[in-house]
Amino acid sequence: MSISQSGLMEEKEKVPAGYKKSSVGIIPKEWEVVKLDQIGSFLKGKGVPKSEIIDNGLPCLTYGELYTKHHDIIQKFNSYINTQSSKNSRGLHYGDILFAGSGETLKEIGKSVAFVNDHEAYAGGDIIILRQVKNNPHFLGYFLNHQIVNRQKYRLGQGHSVVHIYASGLKDLKIPLPPLPQQQKIAEILSTWDRAIEHTQGIIDQLKVRNKGLAQQLLTGKKRLKGFEGEWNESTLDSIAQRVTRKNEELDDTVVTISAQRGLVLQEDFFKKRVASETLSNYYLIHKGEFAYNKSYSKGYPMGAFKRLDKFDKAVVTTLYICFKLRTNVNSDYMTYCFEAGLMIPGLMRIAQEGGRAHGLLNIGIQDFLNLKLNLPNLEEQEKITKVLGSAYQEQKSFEIKLATLKDQKKGLMQQLLTGKMRVKTDLQGDN
Structure with a gap:
């Protein structure tokens, strides 16, 4: 062994003052x-x-x-x-x-x-x-x-x-x-974060209920915003959207799949591996802002999920999805809220039959899909409703970010406190 290697091993085994080696690693001397x-x-x-x-x-x-x-x-x-x-x-x-x-x-x-x-x-x-x-x-x-x-x-x-x-x-x-006084102090610190996490989660749960109710009221016309009145128009999906069947001739390699909770995400992130075939030329190529509909059950989406491509300029999806882009007579964000609120579910239930070849896959004909109906306000009211809902959901998002931060902080504290790397002061012992 060289002198440098020996010195490196000694450095790795060096025990800080106030600590000791143990069978589970280096720990405080009083533990x-x-x-x-x-x-x-x-x-x-x-x-x-x-x-x-x-x-x-x-x-x-x-x-x-x-x-x-x-x-x-x-x-x-x-x-x-x-x-x-x-x-x-x-x-x-x-x-x-x-x-x-x-x-x-x-x-x-x-x-x-x-x-x-x-x-x-x-x-x-x-x-x-x-x-x-x-x-x-x-x-x-x-x-x-x-x-x-x-x-x-x-x-x-x-x-x-x-x-x-x-x-x-x-x-x-x-x-x-650790000695009991240190156990109690560590538990007190972590419990403080738990209480903050629980409180923040409670606010998020309340906002979810509020936002769901607000969306149902505004997107169905049961509640009208100030300055808007008159009847909404019944529209078919075909009148506001155009089907996309663009084949992946350019062999784009960004293969995405629909996650009910996260939208269109990379297949590797969803399945932890690539499950698409090696030949991608027969897949659909969709552009940013276009939609894909997955004809199968998923949690919270009993008749399948509609998701818009937001994270990539272009992406490749399976031809099992029904893809479409919106026409200029409708607001894209407004339609996203409609899809998430489940306004398409009643129509889908009328035309869907469960497929026999794949569990949970729905047999939905393309023309039946394009003939789905929904009531829509004019473009100006769509944009106003979108702005109101956007503010409401942004408030929820801010608390979700706060919750994630609190959980990360707790995780970091646990790593420091439960290994003794961060010492705590008790009534019987000062900081070391």
């Missing part, structure tokens, strides 16, 4: 590394079958909800059981840490949440419970989803189509554990 079975005992959730879940009663948690409804700390319950069902279920205690025992991928296996309430509640099957009382459950809730622990969980995952993790493996997970 200790423990196995989970040293801080509590493991139990198995039981009961809570879906057939027994009701709208009101005793709160309960299913392992599926652990993935979809809860993050780090259980804030509120979404499901309930009656007293009779609770007799066959596992009751929770304050401070319990709940792990998902099953998952579809190694990445999600063993996700955990902390129960920090004193009220009666229950955990269903496929949930593993760590019962502990001496450590701060908020801290453990945050830490047990950290990458230091997740890397160990991945190695424990067993199975292929469904991945399982067991208490026999979880008990040997190693975690760096």
Whole structure:
């Protein structure tokens, strides 16, 4: 080994003052590394079958909800059981840490949440419970989803189509554990961000309801803006749009697909791989501002989604999509709001039949599609409505940006605080 290589290794192994090497990396000197079975005992959730879940009663948690409804700390319950069902279920205690025992991928296996309430509640099957009382459950809730622990969980995952993790493996997970006053301080800091995230999400949810109602009122003429009156005109899609069947003769390589939530996005970003055929000449080439309609179900779009190409000057789409461009007698942003508000759904339901060759694909004839009808105001009123809705949705967007910032800040804080890189001041200890 050369002198330079030796010096590099020594530099990598250098431990800052106030820290020490451990089996899980460099940690503050006053922290200790423990196995989970040293801080509590493991139990198995039981009961809570879906057939027994009701709208009101005793709160309960299913392992599926652990993935979809809860993050780090259980804030509120979404499901309930009656007293009779609770007799066959596992009751929770304050401070319990709940792990998902099953998952579809190694990445999600063993996700955990902390129960920090004193009220009666229950955990269903496929949930593993760590019962502990001496450590701060908020801290453990945050830490047990950290990458230091997740890397160990991945190695424990067993199975292929469904991945399982067991208490026999979880008990040997190693975690760096700070003294209790530091646990409490770290939990307080992260809880502050959680409260801000929850508050901001609540505002977004309220704005979504408001904006949805406002769009329905304005886009159907039930509510008119000041200065506008008179009847709207019934128009067919054919009268305001022209079908696009432009073949990709120039062999453009920007292949996009419709994402219900994100619009027309690169196929690689949506599927994590390219699924289009190598020969792209038979695909449709659409230009910026033109629309594509996907004739299949997706979340929030029961009769398929209309999306406008906004992110690229040109892009290539499958010929399964119906593509079109708007004529000059209609406002493009206004029509985008109409599509997102679901105003085409009633007409699509009348003409659509589910295809037999692909699940969820709708058989919609081109002429029937172009004959779809909707009531439209004149261009001036369209533009005014667009301006009002644009302001409303911009307010929602500003809070969504704030929410994303708060989540990024929390993620950064977790990385610093849960590894001890950022030290906290407690009543018993100053900053190091």
